[in-house]
Amino acid sequence: MPQNNTNEVRATAKYVRVAPRKARAVVSLIRNLPVEKALEVLQFSTRAASVDVAKVLRSAIANAENNNGMRGDNLYVKLAYVDEGPTLKRIRPRAKGSASRINKRMSHITVVVAPRKEA
DSSP: OOOOOOOOOEEEEEEEOHHHHHHHHHHHHHOOHHHHHHHHHHHTTTTTTTHHHHHHHHHHHHHHHHOOOOOOOGGEEEEEEEEEEEEEEEEOOGGOHHHHHHEEEEEEEEEEEEEEEOO
């Protein structure tokens, strides 16, 4: 887990019912982007996980503005990662009385935003 810097603000959504592998594909699209561009990319993404990632990103922006007094238009996505949550194990009946397992995976989505460095 990365160290939290004083200029960084994070938001986390836990137990999101989307597979971590699918969520990681969406999260990799927004890493190191300005928040306006990241929200735009998520809005036009066809992946279902983009809705959940956008919700976490908006929460991180709101945390930065309301709790830390940062300007929302000066932020960028410093870190974004997906950890694996618990798995719901379900059974699917199969032929000849056997059964196969269905894994319903969950994710913990974390987005860290920080102010851009003015050059």
